[in-house]
Amino acid sequence: MTSLPVPVRDVCVRVKMNIGACGPYAHIVAHFEPPGPDGGLELHNAVPEAQLPTEYLPALRAGLQEGLGGVAATVLLTDGTHHPVDSSEYGYKIAGQQAARAALIGAGLLPPEEADTLRWATWPGARDRQD
Template sequence: VEKVEERYVRQTGGRGQYGHVVISLEPTGAGGGYEFVDRITGGVIPREYIPAVDAGIQEAMEGGVLAGYSLVDIRATLTYGSYHEVDSSEMA
């Protein structure tokens, strides 16, 4: 299991963009495909942002981390994160 923590912070003149997630990645086994597990509790990330987190993970997997090769057969478990009342959005 590999724990990944990412923070996205951008300020562009007006409203900024902020997103923060902690994800655990583990193999699902050959042919297991992609699986997304939401383990967020206590509202640390608003529910309406969770689908965007899932989509962002899938997009990153398609681009790969090594020489552009896609990642396959991965379980991504969203375990923690944070948001900003003003600067967070589904886009961030």
């Protein structure tokens, strides 16, 4: 299994899909680190329940695993918010996928051009997109 080789901090994802109606909303900020001795995906949450209800963590974890595509990493959630009406598991799954892909780009495991596919993700060192 490949491991994340370097830390990628402050990956921010804010999913907002409001096309004619309420849509999924999710917001997370995460630090990605090389994995611990057990490998795989370790997810740690430092965000208070009132800001990011734990009911969304399984969907977020599933999105992270999908986005990492088998790359082992430790992920620490440092910030996040939810919307009482618009947040959904679907939104947090998208947030996890985009955060993980951003971390792979930031760590050099994916080419920088892949950033163009990440609609809602930002991270230090990301190139500016021409939307």
